[in-house]
Amino acid sequence: MSDARSGQIEHEKATGKVDIFIYILAWLIVIGFFGLMGLLCFHALPAGPNEAVFLLFGALSAGFGQVLTFFYGSSKGSQSKDIMLNKGVKG
Numbered sequence: 001m002s003d004a005r006s007g008q009i010e011h012e013k014a015t016g017k018v019d020i021f022i023y024i025l026a027w028l029i030v031i032g033f034f035g036l037m038g039l040l041c042f043h044a045l046p047a048g049p050n051e052a053v054f055l056l057f058g059a060l061s062a063g064f065g066q067v068l069t070f071f072y073g074s075s076k077g078s079q080s081k082d083i084m085l086n087k088g089v090k091g
Helices: 002-016 019-043 051-072 078-091
Strands: none
Touching: 002 051, 019 051
C-alpha cells in the first residue's frame, strides 16, 4: 500500500464492503468547515473570548485539507515529480 486511499480501495475490493464511516466523517468535516466559515463571514462574533471558535476553525481547516488529500491525492506537481523520480530510478 502506497497511500491511505489505495489501502481503502484494496480493503473494499477484498471485503466487498464499503466503509461508510469514512464517507460520513468526510462529509461532516466538509459541512462543518463550510458551515463555520459561513458563520464567521456573515455574522459577527460576540464580544469576549473566542479562542474556542478559532481553535475549532483551525481543526476543521486541517481536517478539510486531509479530506481533500485522501480523496483526491497529491497535487499535480508532486505527481510529476514522482514520475520523474521513478523514471530516474528505473532508467
